[in-house]
Every structure is written in structure tokens, then in C-alpha cells.
Amino acid sequence: MPAPPADPGLALLTGPSVPDILDAALTPAGGTLLDWSVRDVDHRPGDRTTVSYVARVSWSPGDERSETYAATVSGTRPSDGLVVTDGDRFVQVWRFPYDPELPGLAAACFPSSVGDLLRGLGLPPDGVQLRVVSYRPRKRAVIEVVTSTQRLFIKVLRPGQVRDVDSRHRVLTRAGVPVPRSLGWSDDGIIVLAPLRGTPLRVALETGATALRDPAELVALLDRLPAEIAGLPRRAAWSSHAAHYAGVIAAASPSLGAVALDVADEVAAGLAARADGDEPTHGDFYDAQLFVEHGAVSGLLDIDTLGPGRRADDLACLVAHLSVLATDGFAAADGARAALADWLPVLDRRVDPAELRLRAAGVTLSLATGPYRAQDADWQQATELRVRLAERWLSAGSSGGKDGAENALMRLS
Structure with missing residues (x-):
């Protein structure tokens, strides 16, 4: 290409x-x-x-x-x-916060309007304090709300998405999947969510341990997604966007363009032989979306991407994110490396190991655009590191999935 x-x-x-x-x-x-x-x-x-x-x-x-x-x-x-x-x-x-595609954002960023929102939900508005957790222009924002008696989160979406996202939260809550409980939503794109129990998995990995007694819980959590999720509109898996992200890499760092585009071509060729799949999937399953408590999974975030797919899509997303954490100088690097070594054999028993690594290569390529998007000081070096990691996952997939996490990560730490 x-x-x-x-x-x-x-x-x-x-x-x-x-x-x-x-x-x-x-x-x-x-x-x-x-x-x-x-x-x-x-x-x-x-x-x-x-x-x-x-x-x-x-x-x-x-x-x-x-x-x-x-x-x-x-x-x-x-x-x-x-x-x-x-x-x-x-x-x-x-x-900010007057994003033309997120009309609810301004109301979520001022204590007076948030107080009115809480009153409308029957919640006490005393002592409102706000913190912007994340903001992706034109896409979404998350605001943490702390009052004298409670803590909750406001998620701001494009107005056309909010009813559907609220419905997904309610479906999973009824099914016993530990997602944030929806407390209500508004036509301008606001949904109010209760907090999850536990600690984000990424934070837990910073101890250097895997943070889970049994990694099979990860697969079991996904397998608890109700069957009706497979009837939602299909979203393309992260790995199937490899060509797009290779183009972004090529534009930001032309010296890496040929390598990135070759990886994307091979990922696309490998996926072409595999059906799309109809299992209920999360669609963006990785460490920042998972909460843990007492060595067990306690919560799952960001269910906007739910839909039909292949279980290997979700597990490859997790593997790719962990591999980047393990090689990029993050505080959770030791824990991520330990988790990969401990969890990969368990994940290999649930899905085809070669497919898992092939899809991990595609997801890793998408993550290679992150340092440039965030304008990290060392984004050129970090981008190359992730592109090379995608190459190694691709090589591991081509060998039939026989390579373990250590072989995929060696010389990249």
C-alpha cells in the first residue's frame, strides 16, 4: 500500500x-x-x-x-x-466547554447547572465540586461530580447517542454485569452514572502484580454479556481499522509509513479469511475499562461500543494494551508484563492463539497513533516502539501463535 x-x-x-x-x-x-x-x-x-x-x-x-x-x-x-x-x-x-457537537457539555461544567441537574434526578445538590476526567473534542467528555453526600459521573455524548447508551447500561445492569448504574439522561447528551467499586486495573497493575487471582474471570466477564447484545448494530473491531491508523502514522511520521502500511496490509489479509462473528462483545476491552477489588473483577466501563463480534476482538484489545503498557515506560509496566505472562495462556485456551496475536497486531497499530495524538514530548520514539511491537505480534500470529508474551516483548522494553 x-x-x-x-x-x-x-x-x-x-x-x-x-x-x-x-x-x-x-x-x-x-x-x-x-x-x-x-x-x-x-x-x-x-x-x-x-x-x-x-x-x-x-x-x-x-x-x-x-x-x-x-x-x-x-x-x-x-x-x-x-x-x-x-x-x-x-x-x-x-x-471549552462550548463544543458545538456536545451541547450538554457546558451544563456539565458549572456547579449551578449541575446542581439543577441533580435536583431533577431527585439527588441532593449540596456542595457540588467538579473535575474534568477526560475530554475528546466533538466526541465525549466525562466529569466527576462530588457533593457533600455522594460521588457520581456525568458522561457527555452527542445527543443522538445518549438514549441508546442509557439503554445499554440498563440492559447490562439487569443481566448482573457490573457496569455503572444509569441514574438518568437528558436530550442534550448527558447521562449520569453511579461509580464502580474497586480500583482501575491499570492502577492496580502499578503494584507490579497481576491484580487478579484467576485470569479466567476476564473471559467469564465477557461471556456474561447477554445474548441480546449480539443484536445491536455491528461496529468494526479495532484490528479491522489497521489501514486507517497506518495512514495516520504515515502522515505524522513518514519514516514509519512503509512499515506501518505493510503491517496493516498483512493484518487485513489475515482477517479476510475470518468471519465477522456474532458473539456479544464489549468492543473496547482493556485495562482502563476494568475495575478490580480483592483480586477479582468488580466493574466494567464504557459500554458504548457493545455489539456483535468475535471474542478474539475483545481479548486482543486487552493483550495489545497490556503489551504497550509493558514496553513504554509506564508505572504499570512490571504489572502489565506479569499479567501478559500469566494471562496469555488462559486467553489462548478460549480463542485461536494465532488469531489473538493477529488482532493484537492490528490493535497495537491503532495505539501507535496515541503518542502523536496526545502530543507527548517523545512521540516519535514512542510511535516507532509501538509500530515495532505490532510487527512482533504479527510475526507471533504468523507462526501459529506459538510465541508467548516474552517473545513478543523482548528487546522492546
Whole structure:
């Protein structure tokens, strides 16, 4: 597969034009841009590219603030919000929390409006304190809410998604799957969720231990997903997007383009011989989505991606994330390495080992875009490390899945 041409939209939102773009939004509002840096890049070659920024803005003498802004460039005019255009490309700019595709976000970010939301749900609103847990421009945000008597989470989605996500939470709660209980939702894209018990698995792995008495619990948790999940709309597995992510890697780091595109081609060829599958799957199953308590699984997060698929999709997602944690200098590296060594033989008994490694290669390739998206200081080195790790998973799959975790990870730590 040839490397894609350079994307002018990516260059526009990350290069010397950025001050002009931000000034076009700030000047009419009375603000002056003092400094800026890229916070996050969501590059989608041939589609929209979205970049968020941390900007230092002067609003008046003595009033300087650090604020989050975002901009999207595409070939079609957005329906809402401030738009700057040269006639061919349309750039939309906004200040957090006024995301044009997440209309509920602003209400989730101010104590007064969150208090009104809690009252509407019959919950006491006293002493509301808020913390932004995550924000992906145009996609979603999570806000932690702590009051004098309780702790809960507000998840903000595009309005068209929220009813369906609420329904999924209720289906799994009725089935006894330990997901956050939905406390209610609103038409503007807000869903309020109760907290889970336990500790995030990634945090637990930072002790250097595997954090689970029996890794078969991971498979058992997925096998508890109710059969009706298989009737939901199908979402393509992470591994099937390998070509897209290879294109993103090639655009961000051209020297890795050929390798990434070759890995994507081989993953696609290997998956072409396998059916899509109709098992109920989580769709984004990895350590950050799992909670553990007393050596057992206690919770499962982010069920927006539920749908039919192959069990190997979910298990490969977990394996790929653990392998990246084990090789990228994370605090959980020792625990992730121990978990891979302990868990991989158990996972191999549930699915075809060769398929597991093939899909892990595709998921790892998708994770190789993460350091650039987050604008890590060493993103070039981290990207190459993950691309090489994807190569090793691919090689392990090609050998019939005989290689264990140590062989896949050696020389990459």
C-alpha cells in the first residue's frame, strides 16, 4: 500500500497558521492570544481533522487565563458555530466547554447547572465540586461530580447517542454485569452514572502484580454479556481499522509509513479469511475499562461500543494494551508484563492463539497513533516502539501463535 500524500488540513491546524486561526475566534470576543500549544490531535486522513490547544489569553489588563480551545478542518461547512474558510476548507473554532457537537457539555461544567441537574434526578445538590476526567473534542467528555453526600459521573455524548447508551447500561445492569448504574439522561447528551467499586486495573497493575487471582474471570466477564447484545448494530473491531491508523502514522511520521502500511496490509489479509462473528462483545476491552477489588473483577466501563463480534476482538484489545503498557515506560509496566505472562495462556485456551496475536497486531497499530495524538514530548520514539511491537505480534500470529508474551516483548522494553 503506498503512503498517503501529506494532509494539508493537519498542517493547517498544527503549523504556523494556528495563531491566525485562534485570533480569528478571540479578537471579536475581546481576547488577545499570548501563547499556545497543541494539546491533542485527532487526524482522520480524507475526513475531518480536529486539534485542541492550551492557550494563554488576555481578556483585559491583569486578566490572563489558560484555556482550552479546539478547531476542526474539513471540506464541508459545519452546521453550527464560528467558521473560518478560504473557500475550499472550513475551520470551526470553539472554546471549552462550548463544543458545538456536545451541547450538554457546558451544563456539565458549572456547579449551578449541575446542581439543577441533580435536583431533577431527585439527588441532593449540596456542595457540588467538579473535575474534568477526560475530554475528546466533538466526541465525549466525562466529569466527576462530588457533593457533600455522594460521588457520581456525568458522561457527555452527542445527543443522538445518549438514549441508546442509557439503554445499554440498563440492559447490562439487569443481566448482573457490573457496569455503572444509569441514574438518568437528558436530550442534550448527558447521562449520569453511579461509580464502580474497586480500583482501575491499570492502577492496580502499578503494584507490579497481576491484580487478579484467576485470569479466567476476564473471559467469564465477557461471556456474561447477554445474548441480546449480539443484536445491536455491528461496529468494526479495532484490528479491522489497521489501514486507517497506518495512514495516520504515515502522515505524522513518514519514516514509519512503509512499515506501518505493510503491517496493516498483512493484518487485513489475515482477517479476510475470518468471519465477522456474532458473539456479544464489549468492543473496547482493556485495562482502563476494568475495575478490580480483592483480586477479582468488580466493574466494567464504557459500554458504548457493545455489539456483535468475535471474542478474539475483545481479548486482543486487552493483550495489545497490556503489551504497550509493558514496553513504554509506564508505572504499570512490571504489572502489565506479569499479567501478559500469566494471562496469555488462559486467553489462548478460549480463542485461536494465532488469531489473538493477529488482532493484537492490528490493535497495537491503532495505539501507535496515541503518542502523536496526545502530543507527548517523545512521540516519535514512542510511535516507532509501538509500530515495532505490532510487527512482533504479527510475526507471533504468523507462526501459529506459538510465541508467548516474552517473545513478543523482548528487546522492546
